[in-house]
Amino acid sequence: MAAPVVLSPSGVPVQKDLIVLQGVCVGCQLCELACSLTHEGIMNPYLSRIRVNQIREEGIIEPTICHHCNPAPCEQSCPTKALFWASNLPGVVMFDEGKCTRCYNCVHACPFGSIQIAPQGQILKCDLCGGNPACVTVCQDRPEFHPPHWPGGKVAALAFVEPAEATRIKRLLNLRNPQK
Amino acid sequence: MYGDILRIDLSSEMVTREPIPRDIARKFIGGEGINDWLLWEHFLKVDPKIDPLSPDNVLIIGLGPLGGTSFGQGSKTKFTFKGPAYNMFADSVAGGVFGSMMRWAGYDHLVITGRARRPVYLYINNDQVELRDAGRIWGRGAKEANNAIKAEVGDNEVETACIGPAGENLVTFASITNSGWRSAGRCGGGAVMGSKNLKAIAFKGTKGIRATDPQTFFNQSVDMIERMQALPIMETWKKEGTLQAVDIYDTVGSNPYKNSQGIVNPPELHDKITASVYTSLLKIRPIACSPGCSTACSAFHRVEGHETPLAHKYRGVGDKPEYLTVASFGSMCNIPDYAAISHFYAITSDYAVDFLEIGNICAFLMELWERGIVTARDMQEWTGEPITMEWGNVDAVDKVMESIVFQRNRLGEIFRGGAFQGGSRLEEIKGVPVLKYCVYGKGGSVINEELRPFGTWMTNMAVSSRGCDHLKAVTLVDKMGRTDISEALLGRPDAGHRFVPDLKGGLSAITEHITCTYNCLGVCILVALFDPINLPPGTHTAAYTAVTGMPITPEEIYLVGKRTANMEKAFNSRLGYARQDDLLCDRWMNEPLADPGPTPAGIKASDYLDHTLTEYYMWQGWDPATSLQKRETLEDLDLKDVADVLAREGFLVG
The missing domain is CATH 3.60.9.10 (Aldehyde ferredoxin oxidoreductase, N-terminal domain)
Structure with a gap:
């Protein structure tokens, strides 16, 4: 897997990843609602590219995101090029509904279950919102998970960060006071 | 839409x-x-x-x-x-x-x-x-x-x-x-x-909610989420949620210790039910109780058996109890054990029964037991079992709860209608007055929280359209001495001055309207209502319009809350309820606190309530003598049809 590359405001390509910090999600579904709102104009978890999986009785909550793999099994499996590498956003696998035959090869090819099928049958595929993911914007800081002497900054279930920053957050998260 | x-x-x-x-x-x-x-x-x-x-x-x-x-x-x-x-x-x-x-x-x-x-x-x-x-x-x-x-x-x-x-x-x-x-x-x-x-x-449901203007609604959502995150109270809300009230109330004197006989948990109880005990010993992860919440003040926990003295009885996973569960069982019944309190929270959700009333009934029986009014023989006769209603007896709480929920025996039947009705039955059965030891309001239980030193809370509880609790108008202005919020809402600081009646009725009325507005919009009143300076209800207007396509102003959105409060009042008026029914129990009205803690000595609700009620009715635009609504007030709210019904049935003034 390689990380998506997005363009920074100055036009310089920056490598950033959409990542999930395990165990931090609170299950508020804001990511699903923001995703479906910004893509479909409707707030509906069933129209969201990101999904929050919950087994509430066991306290299990984890989001499923698209990793924009490279090579991307979904892109490789698509017979009609409905899934393709974005030309203006290097590293992002995009989806063109007009070319989709609904063969669902991509759904089967994705090892993470990251390609969703809407109630009406269309494919829902993360496009990283052009480099500013709405799901990350609404995902909020959890002070419970701040490591000791945390200098500030968001520790949220979702982050869209450069690889070095992803490593730093994950390292620090492991330092927090051991909870149960 | x-x-x-x-x-x-x-x-x-x-x-x-x-x-x-x-x-x-x-x-x-x-x-x-x-x-x-x-x-x-x-x-x-x-x-x-x-x-x-x-x-x-x-x-x-x-x-x-x-x-x-x-x-x-x-x-x-x-x-x-x-x-x-x-x-x-x-x-x-x-x-x-x-x-x-x-x-x-x-x-x-x-x-x-x-x-x-x-x-x-x-x-x-x-x-x-x-x-x-x-x-x-x-x-x-x-x-x-x-x-x-x-x-x-x-x-x-x-x-x-x-x-x-x-x-x-x-x-x-x-x-x-x-x-x-x-x-x-x-x-x-x-x-x-x-x-x-x-x-x-x-x-x-897989259809979802369509926004009339998705881009504006998304921008408004991000704006609200960022405002919420910037609130000074947010970090504690995320970590502790309502459990922080255990500590705040022990500072200001508002916990209902032993059936509201005291207002501060003694140190040996406080140390066991303070929020950090839950968050450090039991909590695994925070959880949002409902979709779209950027606070997420609930949590998920695991009890392995060693965490508290009684944890071995209650092993398993569960959801975080709220403050009032801790008040109902921890303070009211003197149970210094979070594993037990969490168990009562889980079991009352499963039996689907109001834990406030269960905690209230148990604490009431414990006080009657201590006073020798309810005896071992009574409990044996009513339940067929040797139950001792000592303070802190967790098994007794389970037994009383099961008696009521399953209507299993005479005790359950006595309390099927709640603490007040059960108390009235006990007076007949025992032939002695017991209701003076019952904490009730309007024929039912109350929220288990002390109100005698706090004018706004006693007013809220007395006038509540749904009985006797605080949630129709939540504000900590007088408990926390927030003169700044009083100034912002009422133009004067007086409601933030503690232990005097001034403006407490006015604050109750205004807060009731704001609370109604939140409940009309379908969002949570917690967090936001505690900081109406940073989050006035007018903050919702652009989002409301973006999702529904209907324009609204901050003034109009406030009036919707006021109109809603008046609908509930009108419903109760039709049942004959009026000022004489806006009452609190004898303990709160007439019994000064034996140990007032951080509050002035001798304080009791009857010192203020008459004054604050009159002020409340005036701020509502209702007749202060009877509390009934006036035609003019209702017509100003575009509720002429409601006024006509009340006039026809004789419940309208003017």
Whole structure:
């Protein structure tokens, strides 16, 4: 897997990843609602590219995101090029509904279950919102998970960060006071 | 955009669906407001004096236009009905995903009338509405029923509102449990469902909520989420949620120690029920109780058995108890053990019974036991078991709860109508006065929290349209001495001055309107209502317009809250309730605190209440002598039709 590359405001390509910090999600579904709102104009978890999986009785909550793999099994499996590498956003696998035959090869090819099928049958595929993911914007800081002497900054279930920053957050998260 | 109103008559099995009339949406916004309008309309056709457990009662469920959205303040579902707990207007709110699923299926309101011939549950999958046989799940707890319905429907994503044995057995303070864990606890909605032979309502909705202007709504959501995150109180809310009140109240003197005989937990109790004990020993992870909440003040915990002295009895996983659970069992019953308190929270959700009333009854019996009024012989006679009602006896709490919930014995039957009715029965049985030891209001229990030193709280509790609790007008202005908030809301600092009656009635009235506004919009009142300076209700107008396409001003949105409060008042007026009924119990009115702690010596509610009530009615524009509404006030709120009904029945002044 390689990380998506997005363009920074100055036009310089920056490598950033959409990542999930395990165990931090609170299950508020804001990511699903923001995703479906910004893509479909409707707030509906069933129209969201990101999904929050919950087994509430066991306290299990984890989001499923698209990793924009490279090579991307979904892109490789698509017979009609409905899934393709974005030309203006290097590293992002995009989806063109007009070319989709609904063969669902991509759904089967994705090892993470990251390609969703809407109630009406269309494919829902993360496009990283052009480099500013709405799901990350609404995902909020959890002070419970701040490591000791945390200098500030968001520790949220979702982050869209450069690889070095992803490593730093994950390292620090492991330092927090051991909870149960 | 708005969803529809779905009407289901359980007697005739007729189902009808209609859009919300545009003028009603404009007047009442949604949630609590439109629920109140639907209730009012129902009781123009049906005598409002009916027994709340008769088939003629109605159960209305509603979630406002910002519920189930990305707005960032959560989604709180209102259940509205004539309540069996206080025999007056009633509503109760709950988190969970149930109400959002209802909106995602295309409905904002559900109106349930009649009585099914045999136990049923309602299954609504988008446009498909089915009444299904509930024979196999009747008798089960709400959590088990929730799982059984998911299994029967074959869909784990169905969201339910279920009753448990308390509702089936018509315990008048039975609750409704959403999504298996969040309760609409107050006022006895569970008994109304039980009386209708309605075990549960299950929703699956995959249509979602369309925003008229998605880009603006998204921007407004991000703006609100960022404002919420910037609140100074936010970090503590995320970490501790309502449990922080244990500590705050021990500082200001507002915990109901041993059946409200004291107002501060003694150190040996405080140290065991302070919030950090829960967060460090039991909490595993924070959880949002409802969709779209950027605070997420709930949590999930595990009890392994070694954490507290009683933990070995209550091993397992569960959800975080709220402050009032800690108050009801920790403070009221003197139980210094979070594992036990968490157990009571879980079991009352499963039996679907109001833990406030259970905690209140148990603490009342414990005080009567200490005073020698209720004896070992009584308990043996009433339950068939040797139960000792010593302070802190957790097993006794379980036994009393089971007696009531399952209507298993004489004790359960005595307390089927709650602490006050049980106390009245005990006075007949024992031949001595006991109600002076009962903490009650308007014929039911109260929230288990001290109010004697706090003028706003005593006013809120006395005038509450749904009985006797604080949630109709939540504010910590006088408890926390927040003169700045008083200044912002009322133009004067006086409501923030503690231990004097000034402006406490005014603050109650204004806060009630703001609280109603939040409940009309379908968002959570917690967090936001505690900082009305940074989050005034006008903050919602752009988002409301972006999602519904209907313009509204901050002034209008406030008036919707005021209008809603007046609908509830009018409903109660039609039942004959007036100023003489806005009363508190003898303990609060007349008993000065033996140990006033951080509050002035000798303080009691009767020192202020008369003054604050008069002020409250004046600020509402009601007649201070009778508390009845005036034509002028109602017509200013575009409620001439309501004024006409009250005039015809003799409950209008002027």
